Amino acid sequence: MSAKNRILQYSLAINEALHQMMSRDKSVFLIGQGVKSPWYVGNTAKGLLEKYGTSRVIDTPVSENGITGAAVGAALAGMRPVVVHPRMDFMLYALDPIINEAANWHYMTGGKSTVPLVVWGIINRGGEQAAQHSQAIHGIFAHIPGLKVVMPSTPYDAKGLMAAAIQDENPVVFIDDRWLYRTEGHVPTELYTVPIGKGVIRKKGTDITIVAISYMAPEALKAAQELELAGISAEVLDLRSAKPLDQELIIRSVSKTKRLVIADVGWKTGGLSAEVAALVAEKIGTDLRKPLQRVALPDVPAPSSKTLEAVYYPRSKEIVKAVKKILS
């Protein structure tokens, strides 16, 4: 297979970005709970420990707050740490170093210091794991000035955004989803970056725009294909970054279709879908032909029982329903 159309798994695309960045830049290191255990990080860290050793691939005690703070400090001292949290839920212990310290530091030093840090949080839900092992809390981070938040949905973007996040001079929260790990797609072998803050149109359409992110992007594509059969032409916009938002792309697409469904992996209230809705309302509010629809998690903690899980996580079916509601 030629390098040009090589197919790679999402998780291995992350792995390749880490390999290439660590080999290119000695200041890059990976730290966090479970970096040597596939149980935690899948195969995203494959081969790193063997290649770079325990000084740059550091599995840690269960100490999220301290370890993340140490990563912030190492970044201030000239390193480019990637600190991984194998579930976003565990990352909540690290809100202080991420939000109080990393996000504010550049500002608080009048621009003298930078925090070139990647905080990598994995969404790991379903499987009856319940409330403390399923949360998607990108909305919290997107709320914070000084943080960038990326959420790739394809292997190509997973590699390109991890590389871009590591190269960025600012703290970037990189959020992936275990449900995407086995997704396959085209990934160039050479190192490249995907710009942070830029979305992409995954499918062109004229009747309605579906703005989606992370796991909901492929679901939106599935929905669009199904809608196509029903004679509805949906445009699918994958945000890729929750912050900065690609405002221009959103407004351009929605100005054209004048109809909007927003599909997020997080809760509905106060989250990313609310932000996109507010943006559209501000810029072109009265131009919409029908009120927009949001597909998001209900404002409920993740349940354990399978009957509740089945209705908790929205998928393409819910997106199709939302589109039809607007177009009916």
Added chain:
Amino acid sequence: MYSKHLLKKMYTDMLVIRYAEEILVEPIIKGEVKCPVHLYSGQEAVAVGIGAVLARKDYVFGNHRSHGHYLVHGGTLKGLIAEIYGKETGCAKGRGGSMHVCAPEAGFLGAAPIVAGTIALATGAALAASIRKDGRIAVSFFGDGATGEGTFYESLNFASLRKLPIIFVCENNLYATHMPLQDCRAANNIVATGKPFCIPSFREDGNDVLKVYDLAAKAAALCRAGKGPVLLEFMTYRMRGHVGPDDNVQGCRTDIRPAREVAIWKGKDPIEALEKYLLRRKIYRLIELKQTRSSVARTVKEAMEFASDSKYPAPEELGYYVSKK
């Protein structure tokens, strides 16, 4: 020494936990149980020895490996199995699963898998007791891995500062998921962490329920006399995997722990040790042991049947219990 009643109770309690855990093994392997289950087999002596000195009014908090803590402190067997199966009749109505067992009506205020998260909560329960001067004590169960979190030290300090009636119970089973203790701590000295906070601290064999009981009685007495908190470290071992029957790594059912080490600890089975003691002291005849075993096995099977006959939560009720209405 120990009353017959106490010994029989502790033996039965340990058996109930063991059988409840082991009956889950097949369903987990078959995929009937999907929810992550951290089996307590091998560590029963800790929950039971501590539980035996507590009063019903006392408060207990668990962690992710808390079936045993729950059962000893007033949780029902049926409520446990049904919860693990995600049924409406479960102790958390199928909302929490194995990692969120609770029996607040009996003082078991809850369990949660965020490592060390409940240590501060238990400290808070002790604070409530101390404000009210109601004679209650609190117990916090956590693993060796939890001593990596800052909140553990914050809780020790605050509890000591306020002389709170709490027993911090560390179940040191030498591993935190895939990490052996020596990769997590600069020294194998969890018991020593109480010292700088002026907390009476003791380490004991956690597979000997009588030793656990003795130490627990001493710790509870200290707490009730206003001389708490107390830190207890029990050396023990899980007979099963970190999560599920025998794996530390999902998808591959092999334990990362050295086979020799596993074998050595199999030889220290806390239930077998107690059985030997009971026979030696003629508390039980062999036939009585067997009868107890089969009666416990029956009870556990009944709970299993209860769980499988129970209904799942209705999907329309997804929004229940988010806030008290």
